[in-house]
Amino acid sequence: MADTAKRLLVVGPSWVGDMVMAQSLFIELKARHPGATLSVVAPGWSQPILARMPQVDEVLPLGVGHGEFGLKSRRELAARLKGRFDMAIVLPRSWKAALVPFLARIPTRVGFLGEYRYGLLTEARKLDKRVLDQTVKRFVSLGVSRDEARRGDFPITPPRLSVDHDNLVNLRLKLALSSRPAIGMMPGAEYGPAKQWPPEYFHGLAKRLVEEGFEVRIFGGPKDHAVGEVISAGLGHVHNLCGQxxxxxxxxxxxxxxxxxxxxxxxxxxxxAVGVSIHAIYGSSSPRYTPPLTDSATVHYLGLSCSPCFKRVCPLGHTNCLNQLTEASVFEAVGAVQSGTPGVIVSG
Structure with missing residues (x-):
């Protein structure tokens, strides 16, 4: 790709994690096209995340729900974008995701083959899953040349979101958080229960951590509030922030x-993306495909013979990939990181 494309458009993904990983593409685009402007077509919910990415110059909200076709909304957005961009990169592989750049007549439109998008894309690339074996690699590959993408020998800069320290001070006061060192817990997983470590295990871990002098903060959306209540039940210094x-x-x-x-x-x-040390628990999914993009990560994955199945609900009915991962092993790993041991693969 020549550096003549100064006005860049990216059609972003629809999931929080994917949008964060897309920042690696944004970083690469800005490095390869100095002085370029970068706009992102994205769901409205993603604006706060994109606002924390200095590479993004403009967010173009698309008022279409997840899974919704929304032809009228796409046409209206495309009409506003005509003549504004030199190149568009389409991250989702659906037919509808490529409509806005096509209707806006953006000259160069790059994306992976999927749902017969030949007419919608000017550069339709075949996805080689052996070379591009991670989501972040697939995203970044669309911002480099075909040859680089085929070889897989392009750099990947991990996402890094900016932090508003003034907002943090206000939140600590508003939520009555303590001066104890904090451990975060994220018990939810939008995809389904086959990716969710049992709430009672989180509860047992939270109890141990409080006894060790930590404060526990539980993060998630409104749908995770009930799980947060199970985790925090009867425990001091545990804050259920789900939905708050x-x-x-x-x-x-x-x-x-x-x-x-x-x-x-x-x-x-x-x-x-904010640099905190992570203990990532994997059940039906694989740490090889969507790993946390940081060197400060400990991956907890049993790698059973039935794993990864990538199902929303365990097809065998036992969810042993999560149920057999003990709270004691995770607690021990937290202690190891606290004492300075680097991230490792934990299997029990």
């Missing part, structure tokens, strides 16, 4: 934690 904080607030509060214990979720990637 905006996404931008979670960025700042996570950056204030010493470590976090999390399912494979969008908030896991947010935590990685």
């Amino acid at each position: 904080t905006a996404l931008a607030d979670a960025v700042d509060l996570l950056a204030d934690c010493r470590q976090v214990v999390t399912n494979d979720s969008g908030l896991m990637h947010v935590a990685a």
